[in-house]
Amino acid sequence: MKQISGGVAAATGFTAAGLHCGVKNKNHTKKDLALIVSQGDCAAAAVYTRNRVKAAPIYVTMEHLENGVARAIVCNSGNANACAPMGHENAQKMCDVAGEALGLSPDDIVVASTGVIGQTLNIKALEEGIPKAAAILSKDGSDDAAQAIMTTDTVKKEFALQVQIGGKSVTLGGIAKGSGMIHPNMGTMLCFITTDAAITPEMLQAALSEITARTFNRVVVDGDTSTNDMCVVLANGMAENPLIEWKDDNYKVFSAALYQLCELFAKSIAADGEGASRLITCNVRNARSEETAERMAMAVISSPLVKTAMFGADANWGRVLCAMGYSKAPFRPEHVDIQFQSVVGSITVCKSGEGLAFDEDSAKSILSQDEVIIDINLQEGQDNATAWGCDLTYDYVKINGDYRT
């Protein structure tokens, strides 16, 4: 498995484009429309936000993917088309316009939006922009497409991998945007992945669902879940590997590659959380079950007290233990070891549930790095889980509270 360039257009048969069409009407330099297209029909799989309030494009995409087939993705930023007048009509209109521009059926188009809630989408801008995007589709378009789906993201998220399946070189690539949220743009976790693997929609959905649960669903920036979250994978089969239609060895290789790609996106989204100064990874090891490990890791990563301590590079392990305690996952506090790790070293601060004397200076140095790991050993079983998040900083408050002043 090796990382390559090309992002969402790296796989054979895919092209992409991104441009500014006017949805972000106050900022004419920022791209706000992305288009991703496959030469041939794709097996399609998707996971959606579990928020009870779902944006219109979510419902339209669900409908279009019912048959497990798609050809293209159209996405705007700047307006979420959620709780907005004409929501369904406008989401459908985006598909109609894209279908016409690309010579495809609107039913084969995935539509997504991210941005402000409750305001009418500027569909006129999109009606003009989508044909323009279709006209500039290229193998080099991933960078523009990645920029066009960004809202408060400070870093473009674009990765691609190559892997051998059944003697063929298979490529997986994608673009994503983070879950940071900002007024007036309420943001969203979006991820669009393309691959030239030959795989059935059923196997693609199985892999995506399983992997999402262990990657994107274990990212916490602020615990809020958007109305528009979506992760879609399109697989056009042009790598000509033997069709993956069972959970065989080829499925495992594909699935491992998809996991790798999703973990890269999950970590980059966590690291780019609003106002974040560092990526926090929490490993919970040797738990009775993966579920309890996950629950504890999520509680630690979500705790505002842990997050602020990480901002202050403060080895406040009591807050870690406390968060584990209120996670409602069963464990024995008296067995717990807690260690802080980073590129410069590691330090054990709690052994069998009680504090250890440790050097404050070296703890500070370990916790001051860009990536910090909170490693928790429960010493109770064999299951593990990892969750990713970021610290809670002045900038988070500034971005989300102080925007208009």
Added chain:
Amino acid sequence: MKQISGGVAAATGFTAAGLHCGVKNKNHTKKDLALIVSQGDCAAAAVYTRNRVKAAPIYVTMEHLENGVARAIVCNSGNANACAPMGHENAQKMCDVAGEALGLSPDDIVVASTGVIGQTLNIKALEEGIPKAAAILSKDGSDDAAQAIMTTDTVKKEFALQVQIGGKSVTLGGIAKGSGMIHPNMGTMLCFITTDAAITPEMLQAALSEITARTFNRVVVDGDTSTNDMCVVLANGMAENPLIEWKDDNYKVFSAALYQLCELFAKSIAADGEGASRLITCNVRNARSEETAERMAMAVISSPLVKTAMFGADANWGRVLCAMGYSKAPFRPEHVDIQFQSVVGSITVCKSGEGLAFDEDSAKSILSQDEVIIDINLQEGQDNATAWGCDLTYDYVKINGDYRT
């Protein structure tokens, strides 16, 4: 029902004291030991933290209250005696020393601690301090006791009420500390209530459990739950009202007064959340059940995005609707009305799930007050719930992240 002065020593037969004994060893001006004593035996009821990691004094108190009888409360701040060496021994020792100083059985003493986790309690300071506190017990001691349980609280929390039960004047009073947390002092929600009502331990526990669920358990400062949370009520019967032993009319009057008192504490704790600039109340009305209303109100009050918007006095109702959506409580978004209210007026920002045009200036003025209400009408049923919290400010991050720098 009328509010009176005297706090935790307002009820007949109760005295209190507070002083500095040395647990807070770096700050000799701050009180760190509180003592509350009844002249006669009390019916006792308590609720405790549901955190799996519980501090030693929680277990000792649970044991001492098994028979439903107590006489006194001893509490220190500055050290939580949680995950600390000699925890159980030291908590028990506090009861032994208090028992000796007061001429009571150690089993009749409630013990509580709040402060840093994982460090050995300075029991020597307490062994010297407790007899000194016992020597200065008085009807005027509530103020000192209230100060002695504070950690990062900026406001002393002390209330008392008087109510007529069966022709007798019954007093309920108490002191509390907030749930804000700070390193090295990991704080805690503590509330000690005394009353001269005559009531059985069973009825007292029933009232406290029911009321706690609707008051303290609906306060969110940062969502973290401490290892040391405790609310205790002692009732010594000296008001000589007819003994409350059934859920009769007298029970209802007592229970209404206890609710009133607990709501006062809950609101003052929420308003004094770490770094808070304003109290946020969320009412969810006309829900299918109280449980769904509660779940939604808690989700809204807990949302970092809602909390930062409130800090910015930003009428960002999309974040409110979004938080309701991920609360997992069932509701129809298309029925939802959302209104912001404060002392200067009210403004409806969302009607039947869609945004209304509203005057930004008057919204800003409404949201800039010290107390802001987010009023949500689900239009689905007849049940209601209220939750309390505060905004998320730069100071929260400063207090919890930047403490040592």
